Amino acid sequence: MxxxxxxxxxxxxxxxxxxxxxxxxIRAMAARDDLWVAPPxxxxxxxxxxxxGRVRIGGQDSHVRDFGAHTGCVSAAMLADLGASxxxxxxxxxxxxxxESDAEVRAKAHAGQAAELxxxxxxxxxxxxxxxxxxxxxxxxxxxxxxxxxxxxxxIAYEPVWAIGTGRTPTVADVGAMHAHIRARLVAQFGDxxxxxxxxxxxxxxxxxxxxxxxxxxVGGALVGGASLTAAGLIAIAEAVPD
Ligand code: 13P
Numbered sequence: 001m002x003x004x005x006x007x008x009x010x011x012x013x014x015x016x017x018x019x020x021x022x023x024x025x026i027r028a029m030a031a032r033d034d035l036w037v038a039p040p041x042x043x044x045x046x047x048x049x050x051x052x053g054r055v056r057i058g059g060q061d062s063h064v065r066d067f068g069a070h071t072g073c074v075s076a077a078m079l080a081d082l083g084a085s086x087x088x089x090x091x092x093x094x095x096x097x098x099x100e101s102d103a104e105v106r107a108k109a110h111a112g113q114a115a116e117l118x119x120x121x122x123x124x125x126x127x128x129x130x131x132x133x134x135x136x137x138x139x140x141x142x143x144x145x146x147x148x149x150x151x152x153x154x155x156i157a158y159e160p161v162w163a164i165g166t167g168r169t170p171t172v173a174d175v176g177a178m179h180a181h182i183r184a185r186l187v188a189q190f191g192d193x194x195x196x197x198x199x200x201x202x203x204x205x206x207x208x209x210x211x212x213x214x215x216x217x218x219v220g221g222a223l224v225g226g227a228s229l230t231a232a233g234l235i236a237i238a239e240a241v242p243d
Pocket of ligand 1: 013091159163164165166167202203204205223224225226227
């Protein structure tokens, strides 16, 4: 798995943004060789070309099966066939918009691994759950329900739902506490391998707050939405990684 400065992963999730004009941003991101971007499916093939092998390109989701009668869906095997190298599963927008369950997310993680993609598995609590003091319990439940059997190529992303697209972030203390909590679960599940899995933070990461968030112990990188839509934004975040 190719990581950036100090072993941190900086991953852009473009969500439902980007037409061919946005390929210029991928070209500009290729000034570095350590950025990861998940554009919409429609741009993956062209983004692989635009990145010239220097930007790792992945999918924002994929189906649990390799092929079949599933109109509108894309499989992990199809992403791998294009040359994509990772897939995001269990993003909170899919858990809410498409009502994806932990069991489905887990099956997607297995399918991604079977296609030899790195799998970024997202978890995170809502504001209501945090305010009720249940954030750690909710994240542990999501994690234990969605983790694949094997840790191969697995990356966890902690994305508090209330921090996504809102400009609000948890305190660095809260991020550190949650990442330590996730780490303990990963070690309990996978032993030494669980100690080595990257745990990304996501939710309103921008060039101004990246250095502080990326300095938190157990934060292995960032999963970035809005600020990843421009090369300038994602590169500035990557440059903020502390040594
Ligand atoms: P924002 O960075 O826009 O808050 O989005 C975070 C996210 O959901 C990345 O997957």
